[in-house]
Amino acid sequence: xxxxxxxxxxxxxxxxxxxxxxxxxxxxxxxxxxxxxxxxxxxxxxxxxxxxxxxxxxxxxxxxxxxxxxxxxxxxxxxxxxxxxxxxxxxxxxxxxxxxxxxxxxxxxxxxxxxxxxxxxxxxxxxxxxxxxxxxxxxxxxx
Numbered sequence: 559x560x561x562x563x564x565x566x567x568x569x570x571x572x573x574x575x576x577x578x579x580x581x582x583x584x585x586x587x588x589x590x591x592x593x594x595x596x597x598x599x600x601x602x603x604x605x606x607x608x609x610x611x612x613x614x615x616x617x618x619x620x621x622x623x624x625x626x627x628x629x630x631x632x633x634x635x636x637x638x639x640x641x642x643x644x645x646x647x648x649x650x651x652x653x654x655x656x657x658x659x660x661x662x663x664x665x666x667x668x669x670x671x672x673x674x675x676x677x678x679x680x681x682x683x684x685x686x687x688x689x690x691x692x693x694x695x696x697x698x699x700x701x
Contacts, residue, residue, distance in 0.1 A: 568587075
């Protein structure tokens with residue numbers, strides 16, 4: 559069964575400030591490519607470009623805009639992308655109310671729920687919690 563990957567996994571792949579998380583993200587994405595077991599939501603591609611090109615406190619962005627666009631193209635080529643539709647947005651609205659999630663988190667969860675993906679890899683939710691039919695796994699959780 560395929561899993562959904564949240565934006566933070568994609569961003570950590572390029573964030574040298576957190577080398578352990580960078581390695582975990584890299585390994586997770588490489589395994590996902592090899593096994594065709596990862597799906598990326600359209601939202602994560604959009605957020606990835608925004609997050610990696612944002613100026614960090616007193617530092618340069620993680621990627622230049624050209625680099626971020628090139629990496630987004632690579633993600634589009636390497637992974638199956640899932641897109642929103644009316645039913646998904648309605649699921650996000652209900653999820654936001656039911657689970658008290660922020661709009662963006664509810665939308666991210668709704669992709670997994672709508673497309674029948676049982677796992678959502680993210681550090682933005684409660685680890686190992688079941689939201690509807692989706693279990694959140696924080697790949698960066700310290701053992």
